[in-house]
Amino acid sequence: MPSISRRVGRAPGHLVVPSPAAHPCSCGDNRPRHPWPRFFSLLTMLLFLCIPLCAAPEKHLSVYSTAANYSLPIVQRQGRDYIGLLELLEPLGTVSAKTDGLHWRLHYNNILGEFTVDKTRARIQGRDADLSAKFLMENGRGLVPLASLNSLLPRFLGGPANLHEESARLFIGNVATHFTALVAPEDPAHLVFQFTAPVNPSVATEPGKLHLTFSHEPLTAPASPTLTFASKTIPSAAYSEGNGAAEITVTTNVPLMAGFSNDGRTITLAPAKSLPAATVASKPAMPAPQNVQGAQSPPIPSSAPRRYFAVVDASHGGADRGEALSPTLAEKDVTLAFARRLRQELESRGISTLVLRDSDANLSLDDRAFFANTTHAAVYIALHAASSGHGVRVYTALLPYANATDDDRGPFRSWPTAQASSIPTSQAAAASVAEALKKGEITVRTLTAPLRPLNNIVTAAIAVEVAPPASDVSSLTAPDYQQLIAGAVANGIVAIRAQLAAAP
Amino acid sequence: MIPRHFFIALSILLAAVLGMSIYVWHMRGRAAATPVPSANTGPVVAPVAGNTERVTLYVAYDDIGILRAQPAQVPLPSVRQQRAEEVLRALITLYLDKSSPHPLPPGSDIRSIYLVDPGLAVIDINAAFADGHRSGVLAEELTVASLIQTLSANIPGILKVKILVEGRQRETLAGHADLSNFFDVSAINQLSSQLQSTQ
Numbered sequence: 001m002p003s004i005s006r007r008v009g010r011a012p013g014h015l016v017v018p019s020p021a022a023h024p025c026s027c028g029d030n031r032p033r034h035p036w037p038r039f040f041s042l043l044t045m046l047l048f049l050c051i052p053l054c055a056a057p058e059k060h061l062s063v064y065s066t067a068a069n070y071s072l073p074i075v076q077r078q079g080r081d082y083i084g085l086l087e088l089l090e091p092l093g094t095v096s097a098k099t100d101g102l103h104w105r106l107h108y109n110n111i112l113g114e115f116t117v118d119k120t121r122a123r124i125q126g127r128d129a130d131l132s133a134k135f136l137m138e139n140g141r142g143l144v145p146l147a148s149l150n151s152l153l154p155r156f157l158g159g160p161a162n163l164h165e166e167s168a169r170l171f172i173g174n175v176a177t178h179f180t181a182l183v184a185p186e187d188p189a190h191l192v193f194q195f196t197a198p199v200n201p202s203v204a205t206e207p208g209k210l211h212l213t214f215s216h217e218p219l220t221a222p223a224s225p226t227l228t229f230a231s232k233t234i235p236s237a238a239y240s241e242g243n244g245a246a247e248i249t250v251t252t253n254v255p256l257m258a259g260f261s262n263d264g265r266t267i268t269l270a271p272a273k274s275l276p277a278a279t280v281a282s283k284p285a286m287p288a289p290q291n292v293q294g295a296q297s298p299p300i301p302s303s304a305p306r307r308y309f310a311v312v313d314a315s316h317g318g319a320d321r322g323e324a325l326s327p328t329l330a331e332k333d334v335t336l337a338f339a340r341r342l343r344q345e346l347e348s349r350g351i352s353t354l355v356l357r358d359s360d361a362n363l364s365l366d367d368r369a370f371f372a373n374t375t376h377a378a379v380y381i382a383l384h385a386a387s388s389g390h391g392v393r394v395y396t397a398l399l400p401y402a403n404a405t406d407d408d409r410g411p412f413r414s415w416p417t418a419q420a421s422s423i424p425t426s427q428a429a430a431a432s433v434a435e436a437l438k439k440g441e442i443t444v445r446t447l448t449a450p451l452r453p454l455n456n457i458v459t460a461a462i463a464v465e466v467a468p469p470a471s472d473v474s475s476l477t478a479p480d481y482q483q484l485i486a487g488a489v490a491n492g493i494v495a496i497r498a499q500l501a502a503a504p
Numbered sequence: 505m506i507p508r509h510f511f512i513a514l515s516i517l518l519a520a521v522l523g524m525s526i527y528v529w530h531m532r533g534r535a536a537a538t539p540v541p542s543a544n545t546g547p548v549v550a551p552v553a554g555n556t557e558r559v560t561l562y563v564a565y566d567d568i569g570i571l572r573a574q575p576a577q578v579p580l581p582s583v584r585q586q587r588a589e590e591v592l593r594a595l596i597t598l599y600l601d602k603s604s605p606h607p608l609p610p611g612s613d614i615r616s617i618y619l620v621d622p623g624l625a626v627i628d629i630n631a632a633f634a635d636g637h638r639s640g641v642l643a644e645e646l647t648v649a650s651l652i653q654t655l656s657a658n659i660p661g662i663l664k665v666k667i668l669v670e671g672r673q674r675e676t677l678a679g680h681a682d683l684s685n686f687f688d689v690s691a692i693n694q695l696s697s698q699l700q701s702t703q
């Protein structure tokens with residue numbers, strides 16, 4: 001399994017734990033300070049950090065059927081894997097069971113199964129069925145050997161069931177999802193996976209490898225478990241199964257990013273914006289394709305990455321209202337209006353623009369960064385609005401602390417500092433936008449800010465925070481004020497267009 | 505006849521009860537003798553043992569959105585970690601004052617500061633501080649820069665800072681300033697210089 005999974009900009013937990021030596025006795029201080037509250041808060045912190053580490057992995061059977069995909073716990077009895085038969089059939093039809101001494105009678109739709117404790121034979125519709133090991137009963141719950149499912153289930157279901165016993169995956173009926181993997185001849189750095197049904201794997205990276213793990217999809221093996229490609233950057237991929245999941249491991253010598261398209265039926269792996277090998281971001285947690293549909297604004301083009309020059313991000317949205325600018329005015333609504341106006345201004349100047357949030361939906365910061373990165377845009381512009389101060393503030397990323405041992409794994413650069421190599425271009429873009437705003441006689445400042453997702457964006461990235469021209473917050477919604485600022489920001493981007501386009 | 509071992513056990517228990525009582529009485533006396541610091545007593549912090557020392561506070565001014573370096577006399581203990589806490593409490597006391605240039609929510613406080621070698625400071629603020637903080641990129645970054653710049657200017661050797669809320673990691677202070685990562689003190693130094701001018 002991957003050594004680094006879902007590195008999503010969270011600080012390494014071990015650094016949060018204060019060393020006991022760091023808070024010596026409170027001698028010489030007359031503030032009431034008892035050691036116990038501190039001790040307990042420390043303990044709470046330690047427990048908080050420990051919980052994910054302490055949870056032992058439980059063995060599960062993944063079940064794929066046309067009715068539902070689900071997962072059930074596997075129990076180990078007498079050195080064999082067992083599964084609760086009633087729980088297994090429950091999502092598939094009407095099921096009930098009765099216990100009578102050592103006998104257990106199970107009705108599934110109109111089929112009757114009769115089982116007896118410690119017997120290796122059962123009767124289904126009056127005919128014998130071999131269980132390969134003893135039937136067990138625990139608190140009225142009938143347990144059958146996992147290995148018996150291949151012969152038992154077709155008798156109940158009247159159709160095929162295919163158990164992959166080693167990997168604990170059970171396929172009921174004709175539910176397989178197949179895939180192909182091809183390197184585009186014109187661009188051997190892009191590997192395109194096509195799936196016969198939508199998929200939503202988790203993505204993890206380790207030096208030289210990218211793992212796609214499919215827990216909820218009936219993904220089946222290709223003709224050969226190892227695929228080789230005529231690509232120097234992505235020489236091969238391998239299919240494997242285990243512990244209720246299928247996994248595709250892609251071997252690569254550059255950091256890759258994964259992009260979804262075609263409603264989750266296509267995954268494109270491509271180098272993370274052709275940055276130098278040592279400075280590229282590893283992929284964050286994968287956004288679920290259904291989130292994209294929920295946002296009513298498909299941020300991912302429908303085929304392999306189509307290049308937008310600019311990505312405009314209306315910050316906040318949905319439950320995240322941003323600042324309450326006034327009792328009736330939420331920041332999220334102002335940013336959306338600004339984003340649409342800015343798109344119009346940019347497009348009218350010949351700059352293709354994607355608005356990341358084009359409705360009142362919320363996208364996580366990771367999703368925003370991921371979409372911005374996978375569109376391969378030349379510039380990312382996040383919009384904020386504020387009631388305090390006047391005019392406009394233009395921000396570039398203030399990168400978090402990073403040192404080689406904490407954050408870099410082989411050729412991968414950590415997600416929190418993905419912006420590092422684009423800082424000069426981002427600052428040039430911010431200066432250009434500020435210059436254009438000044439020309440429009442708008443008060444402007446350029447600053448850095450610890451503002452996600454700027455630090456996660458691999459391309460030039462700025463944030464524009466719009467405050468009212470004077471003290472009246474309602475002027476944030478005034479069309480001419482919005483127009484003035486959107487026009488100036490667009491002018492600033494146009495002025496630096498060539499430099500942005502030429503940036504690596 | 506009471507068995508001998510039972511008598512011994514009883515004596516030990518009684519001695520323990522007596523010992524605990526004396527200890528509790530002693531602790532109660534200590535707590536009662538400690539003056540409770542009032543929350544909003546002006547720009548000077550509650551008195552602590554030790555000499556007052558001249559420190560530099562980096563104070564946020566919302567009206568023009570800047571940080572200003574401001575000298576202050578703060579009574580400082582000798583232990584490094586407590587000095588860190590007192591310096592930041594002096595800053596917060598100033599922000600909680602009626603004439604605050606950068607108001608913080610009532611009840612805002614630093615729960616504790618952990619100094620972990622090499623170069624890490626963990627500032628644990630309370631829920632009132634974060635929950636009631638105004639939202640906005642500049643409003644939040646003024647608070648963060650003010651805290652970290654004041655801390656690092658007065659306590660040498662801090663390279664990175666983590667801000668926790670009630671001992672836990674939080675994504676942002678109030679919707680903008682990222683608290684999920686470690687702050688790079690040298691980057692905050694540069695930001696603080698930017699914030700000291702309105703340009």
Ligand SMILES: [Zn+2]
Nearest residue numbers: 315322384385
């Ligand atoms: Zn905002």
